[in-house]
Amino acid sequence: MTYRGRFAPSPTGPLHFGSLVAAVGSYLYARQAGGEWLLRIEDLDSPREVPGSADSIIRTLDTLGFEWTGSILRQSSRRDAYEAATQRLLNNEQAFHCSCTRSELQAAQSSEVRLFDTDELRYPGWCRLGPRAPERKTAVRLFVTRGETAVTDLLQGRFTVDVSAEVGDFVIRRRDGLHAYQLAVVIDDAFQGITAVVRGADLLHSTPRQVILHRMLNLVVPDYAHLPVVTDANGIKLSKSAGAAAIDIDRPTGEVWRALEFLQQAPPPELRRAGLATLWEWAIKHWQPKRLNGQRQATIRVGREDGLI
Ligand SMILES: [Zn+2]
Known part of the structure; x- marks a missing residue:
């Protein structure tokens, strides 16, 4: 089976360093395996979308020397597929309609359930x-059975969550009609034939929910590898919403070099001036993801002497 990896950014701003790290990690896994790397724009949540950012992300990836296979999949064009899966789960009595509002659920929460890293x-x-x-508009939720769901992550090892205890029957279609990320990502990974999902460790905790969905829909569960998340000096995840600086496309080699350094690949300093193709060639040949074993986050220094950040 051909290795097929992917990078799936949300168009909520320009590509920032945290996303670049996920792109580089997933790309190197795929290229070293002699496989393919696909792109998907996760533009499902249109209210959060920033106009022009999908194009800007694609341009940046291109400038940084990424090569992807086939056309770019946009989640906004996939609503029929998500709805078909939702109907199938409803017909099979694996999902149900729920009329509860957020405030009703909030009122019923005891304090201990908010310990978990989930919104x-x-x-x-x-x-x-x-x-x-x-009489109200309803959401659709998945029937979640009791017990732990395990994921064996290539970098993080065995990871288990009792989804029924932590989130219970989770939403696959919201009351406003938008399909949930959890459903869309599973349907799209299967549709694109993705064999390995490589992304930031901030998504590790929701992975068991995706595994449950894969199984309920009789889809093959891909391999998972969760890379360390990039944090600032205060341990806060770099994200577009936190105003992380965009990648400097005038210094593509320096940016890729910096991502390799973050990923513990120890690229030789002289490769910073060697040109993109040489750097990528080195990185694909020397990619050693095991150096990241068990690492869920790491800090980048801000304000370095070379002014790259
Ligand atoms: Zn309900």
Whole structure:
């Protein structure tokens, strides 16, 4: 089976260093395996989309020397596929309609359930036998059975979550009609034939939910490798919303070099001036992901002497 990796940014701003690290890591896994690397724009949540940022991300990746296979998949064009999967899960009684509002769920939360790193409120199962307020718009939730779901991550090792205890029956289609990220990512990874999902460790915790969905939809579960997340000096994840600086496309070699350094690949300093093609060739040949084993986050220094950040 051909290795197929992917990079799937959300168009909520220009490419920043945290996303670049995920792109470089997933790209090197794919290229070293002699496989393919695909691009997907996760533009499902249109209210959060920043106009022009999808094009800007694609241009930046191109300038940095990434080569992808085939056309770029946009989640905004995939709603029929997500809806077909939602209907299939409903028809198979693996999912149900829920009329509960966020404030109703919030009122029912006890403090201990907010310990988990998730923005989803734990669902107490109120509409499992039918929506409590059928006159309202409903969300669709997946029936989650009790017990732990395990993921064997190539970098993070065995990782388990009891999804029923932590989030319960999770949402696959929101009340406003938008399909949830968890569903879309599973459907698209299967559609694109992705064999390995390589991304930031901030998504490790939601991976068992995706594994549950893969199994319910009889899809092959891909391999997973979760890379360390880039944080600032205060341990806060670099993200577009936190105003992380965009990649400097006038210094492509320096930016890729810096991502390799973050990924513990120890690129020789002289390669910073060797040109992109030489740097990529070196990186693909010498990629050693095991150096990242068990590492879930790392800091980059801000304000370095070379002014790259
Ligand atoms: Zn409900």
